[in-house]
Amino acid sequence: GENVEQHPSTLSVQEGDSAVIKCTYSDSASNYFPWYKQELGKRPQLIIDIRSNVGEKKDQRIAVTLNKTAKHFSLHITETQPEDSAVYFCAASRGYSGGYNKLIFGAGTRLAVHP
Amino acid sequence: GAGVSQSPRYKVAKRGQDVALRCDPISGHVSLFWYQQALGQGPEFLTYFQNEAQLDKSGLPSDRFFAERPEGSVSTLKIQRTQKEDSAVYLCASSLGQGDQPQHFGDGTRLSIL
Numbered sequence: 260g261e262n263v264e265q266h267p268s269t270l271s272v273q274e275g276d277s278a279v280i281k282c283t284y285s286d287s288a289s290n291y292f293p294w295y296k297q298e299l300g301k302r303p304q305l306i307i308d309i310r311s312n313v314g315e316k317k318d319q320r321i322a323v324t325l326n327k328t329a330k331h332f333s334l335h336i337t338e339t340q341p342e343d344s345a346v347y348f349c350a351a352s353r354g355y356s357g358g359y360n361k362l363i364f365g366a367g368t369r370l371a372v373h374p
Numbered sequence: 375g376a377g378v379s380q381s382p383r384y385k386v387a388k389r390g391q392d393v394a395l396r397c398d399p400i401s402g403h404v405s406l407f408w409y410q411q412a413l414g415q416g417p418e419f420l421t422y423f424q425n426e427a428q429l430d431k432s433g434l435p436s437d438r439f440f441a442e443r444p445e446g447s448v449s450t451l452k453i454q455r456t457q458k459e460d461s462a463v464y465l466c467a468s469s470l471g472q473g474d475q476p477q478h479f480g481d482g483t484r485l486s487i488l
Contacts, residue, residue, distance in 0.1 A: 265416075291474035302378075302479040303417065303465070310474060348416050357429040358472035359405060364416030 261286040263351050265365025273373055278339050280368045282349035283331040289351040291360050292325060292332050297367075298345045306347075307334070339372045346370070376400075378480035380466050386486045387456050395451045395483045399468030406449050407477060408441055409465040417465050423449060424472065435460075456487045 262285040272278050284292075290311040295303035309316045309323045309332065316323050320339075325332040332351075336343055346367045352360035379398040387393050399406050405424055409417035410433075420439070422430040425446035434441070438456075443449040453460055463482040469475035 263416075293476065295479075302481045305476050305478065308476060350416075352474065354473060355430065357424065359422055359424060359429060360474045361407065361419045361422055361430065361433075362409075362417070362477060363419070367414070367416050 261289060261351060261353070261363040263349060263363050263365040265349050265368060267368060268366065269369045269371075271371045271373065272339055274339060274341060276339055278336045278343070278370055278372075280334045280347055280349065280370075281331060282333070282351070282365050283329075284351040284363075285330065286351065286353055287327075287330065288353040289330075290354065291352045292323070293350050293352075293362065294323060294334050295348045295350065295364075296345045297348065303348060336370075339370075341372050341374055344370055344372045378466055378468055378478055380464075380480035380483050382483060383481060384484050384486075386488065388488050389456060389458060391456055392452065392454045393456055393485065395453075395464050395485070397449045397451070397466030397468075397480060399447065399449070399466070400470075400478060401447075402470065403468035403478075404446075404471050405469040405475065405477075406443060407467045407469075408449070408451050409467065410435075411463040411465055411482070413462075420451070420464075453485075456485075458487050461485055461487045 293308035350362040408420040419433040467477040
């Protein structure tokens with residue numbers, strides 16, 4: 260089955276610096292890759308997603324890149340702010356008969372942004 | 375409602391008791407997923423409903439876990455004869471349609487088995 264590896268497990272940056280989180284996946288049929296932000300005790304919130312027909316997507320300070328050949332994708336946060344501090348999860352999914360995608364998550368990256 | 379709603383937020387039960395966790399998805403969402411999140415880990419898939427049909431239950435850990443969505447809206451996850459290893463946060467997510475539609479999560483139910 261699908262396996263998603265996420266690195267690093269913890270990341271500490273100074274406010275204003277960039278942060279990069281990397282994920283690799285094993286199932287070459289995976290075609291949808293969302294990223295979620297989870298604050299302590301809160302729900303995972305979708306912050307950006309990318310589908311396999313594009314290599315990069317950007318939304319303000321957040322960008323995601325996808326390399327299908329190497330089976331890895333990355334989250335880039337620029338100009339980090341203290342409110343970016345949270346746990347970030349990557350996920351990969353593929354389509355199943357019946358027309359659904361189930362998400363396989365990485366173990367998470369705890370990001371701390373220091374003022 | 376505006377988002378996915380789960381109840382209760384916290385549940386404490388003694389080992390061996392049965393528990394029921396409720397999920398109210400976003401109105402009109404066809405797809406509903408249950409995930410289990412252990413402390414310090416990413417969510418793990420449990421089961422999937424498309425309307426009232428349970429199309430995938432491959433992630434349910436044992437036959438003590440049972441889920442239903444009888445009218446294609448509200449879903450209930452039931453755990454019978456709870457064990458300590460069942461302690462986790464149980465997350466529900468819904469999406470508008472089928473396929474690679476974004477999944478929107480609820481706040482989860484934190485289950486503690488004593």
